[in-house]
Amino acid sequence: MNNAEQIVKETVQHWRENLNRLNWYLCLESDVRRYFFHSPKSDVEKRVRWALYDLVADALEKGQVGLGKDGINWDAERKPIQFAVIHHSGTNPNISISCLSAMGLLRLYTPVYLNQKEYPEAYGQPIYSHHWRDNEQVFYAYHWLIRPDGTMERLLEDHQIGWHCGSWTINCASVGICLAGNYSSKEPTSSALRSLNKLFKTYPTVKAVPHRAVNRRIQCPGSWSATESCNHHDGDH
Ligand SMILES: [Zn+2]
Numbered sequence: 001m002n003n004a005e006q007i008v009k010e011t012v013q014h015w016r017e018n019l020n021r022l023n024w025y026l027c028l029e030s031d032v033r034r035y036f037f038h039s040p041k042s043d044v045e046k047r048v049r050w051a052l053y054d055l056v057a058d059a060l061e062k063g064q065v066g067l068g069k070d071g072i073n074w075d076a077e078r079k080p081i082q083f084a085v086i087h088h089s090g091t092n093p094n095i096s097i098s099c100l101s102a103m104g105l106l107r108l109y110t111p112v113y114l115n116q117k118e119y120p121e122a123y124g125q126p127i128y129s130h131h132w133r134d135n136e137q138v139f140y141a142y143h144w145l146i147r148p149d150g151t152m153e154r155l156l157e158d159h160q161i162g163w164h165c166g167s168w169t170i171n172c173a174s175v176g177i178c179l180a181g182n183y184s185s186k187e188p189t190s191s192a193l194r195s196l197n198k199l200f201k202t203y204p205t206v207k208a209v210p211h212r213a214v215n216r217r218i219q220c221p222g223s224w225s226a227t228e229s230c231n232h233h234d235g236d237h
Pocket of ligand 1: 086087088164211220221
């Protein structure tokens, strides 16, 4: 076993031993910060990150992650929907929805629960999303997922706030639509774009914006013209 494999194995083992504790993210804080608060700095970090996504996805499915059964109602500030923010997952297009839930938990929820200064009411508490599906708590960032073959899957309900775009104000007033796959350097399939249009027609008063228009430091969902693909349905956006 080489050094990288050893690090992956030991880290996964350490997480497996702690993940069912209600304060697992405090026990594992240094790892959480190292692997999920910024992009991986090395190939080893990338491998550990994905091994942990897989571990946490599996543990979420089996109800083996320590989570709150009750807690803050993060949806209390939901506003009428004004925007549909378009994302890509930046991953393999076949990524499982439990892996997307694990990614949301580790990259979106832990930074809030570890931030004593800005979220004193959440800090140190068992993590709680207020979002449930089939009796399991879920941490999806998006309301909809579209696969390359055009299949659409609902992840969050519209009355729920998805933590998808980095701006709480816009999260409160938007739905997040994610194209599964990485479209940094290629266009989504025509089937995916057809579904995106079809979906968008179900939100007739809503303006479509690519994620990169909300946060100009990022490329999501790639450089293809996401809004052109969405806003032409009635020509008045
Ligand atoms: Zn995005």
